[in-house]
Every structure is written in structure tokens, then in C-alpha cells.
Amino acid sequence: MIFIYNDYGGTHTTSLAAAFHLKKLPQHVELSKEQILNVEYFNKLKTSDMGTIIFHGIDEDGHSVYSVGRGRSKIFVPGLKNLYELLEKRNNTGERIIFSNTSPTVPLAMTFGGLFSRRLGIDFIGVPLLVKGAKQAAAQIAYLVEQTKQIAKESEHQVVILENKKDFLYP
Template sequence: MNIIYHDVGGTHSAVIATYIHLNKLPKDKVPTIQEILNVPMFDKLKSKQIGRLILHGIDEFGNRVYTLSRLYHGHPVTNAIRSIPTMAGIDENEILLVDTSPTVNLLMKIGGGSSRRFGMIFFGRPLVAYGTMKTYKNILNLVNKVKIKIAPN
């Protein structure tokens, strides 16, 4: 199966969800700001990567785990991705799209916008990391629901 965590920017909540999913971030505590900032791809997406699936690893069940920056085009992008299995002749259940946008808080929006859109990394990156700490449990809960859904019976 291919699991795709996606949101507007694809570089904050989606990346954190992916690293929780891959057991590279803790499940028993909220990571520090520095631990969050050390996550590869956190707040570091390049413009040429927008709209592309980025593979981060394979989980303990053998699923490939990706992130996707879909900007503000949620339905068109996710609908296009859902059509790929039919085109490739594979089972449509081989793709699980997980929208991490509901876990994003105001601090993440302000920090992410400051860093990514306005280039104020010195201000935005620590703010989005702090906002991520504040919503970490929400992201963790989302990932736990995904893991329950995909776990072998």
C-alpha cells in the first residue's frame, strides 16, 4: 500500500505525521522544538517539489509512506491521485490519502506562511515548530487511526 500524508504546504503537519508513522518521532512524549526542527524536510520543501509525491520510507507493514504538498487544490489533486490506480491497472485500495490539514493550528499557519511564503525563516520556522509541539498529540492521534486502519488482521 501507498500512504500519502498531504496538506497545503506538505512540509509541516504532513512531514511530522510521516515521521511519526515511520516510528522516527516519539509516541510517548511531545518532541522538543529542536527535535522537530531536525526532522528532514520540516519547513524545507523546495518549490519544484510542490505537487510531487516524496517518499520518506517504508513502514513496519511494508507500506510506502509519502508526503504531498497540494497547495489549496485539495479535491482536484486528491481526485487525480485516486485515478492513478485505475490507469496503472492496480487496486484503488493500494492508495490511502490522509489529509493532515485538520491538525494545523494558527501558530503553524502564521509560522509556515512567514517562513515559506515570505522567506522569514528566522521568525517563521521556530514559530511553526512551536505550533507543531502544541498540536503534536492531534497529529499523533491521526497517525494512530491510520495505523489501526492499515494493520494486518
């Protein structure tokens, strides 16, 4: 099985989701600034990296974990699904793929932090906002990852696209 966490930029909530999925971050505790900033790819990707599918590792069940920034595109993930289905018909690997949207977990502090840090290059404003936003979102992201894993286990579909609307997340 392949898990691909996706959002607008692919560098904040997706990197945190991959880290939670791979058990590189502890759950149910407040993350420190150092833990957040040491997550691989967190706040390190550029706009030019959007669309690049980034490998994060293999989970405890042997499943590959990736992330991708899809920008504003509403057709990027469905396009990847279509491409995968085409390749699957030709090669018949039997591999399942789960796309999970982390965008609903993004708090306002992270949105502005990403704007200042990634878009404007003003890290002294952006990074503290990103850390604050990551701390605010960590529990939601960890929950989203657990729900993604559970749905993946229960689904019999070859390709699953989880939009993870706000009502999907815990209150």
C-alpha cells in the same frame, strides 16, 4: 500498501506524520525544538515542490510512506486516485493506497509560521512559530497517523481517501 499524507504545503504536518508513522519521533512526549527541526523535509520544501510525491521510508509492516503538498486544489487527491485506478486496471498490482489529509491538525501558529518562513523567507519569525505549532499539533498528528493505520487495516477498498475532519480528531 502505500500511505500518502497530504496537506497544503507538504512540508510541516505531512513531514511530522511521516516521521510518526515511521517511528522516527516518539509519541506521548513533548517534542523538542531539535527533534522537530531535524524531521526530514520539515520546513524545507518550497512552493515549487507542491505536487511532488516525496518518499519518506518503509514502515515496520513493509508499507511505503510518502507525503505531498496539494496546494489549494480540491481535485489533486481525487485526480491521483483516478490515475492510480487507471494504472491498476492496466497493471493489476493489487497494491492499496491510503491518502490521509493532515490539514485539520494545523494550528494557527503553524499557519503563520509557514507563511513567514516559507512564503516570505523571514525565518527568525517563522521558525519559532512553526516549532510552537508543531508542539501544539504533535499529539493530534500522532493520533491521526494511528487512526490512518487502523482504518487502512480495516478497509477492503483499493484506494482510501481520509479527509480527517476536525471531528475525527481526539478532543
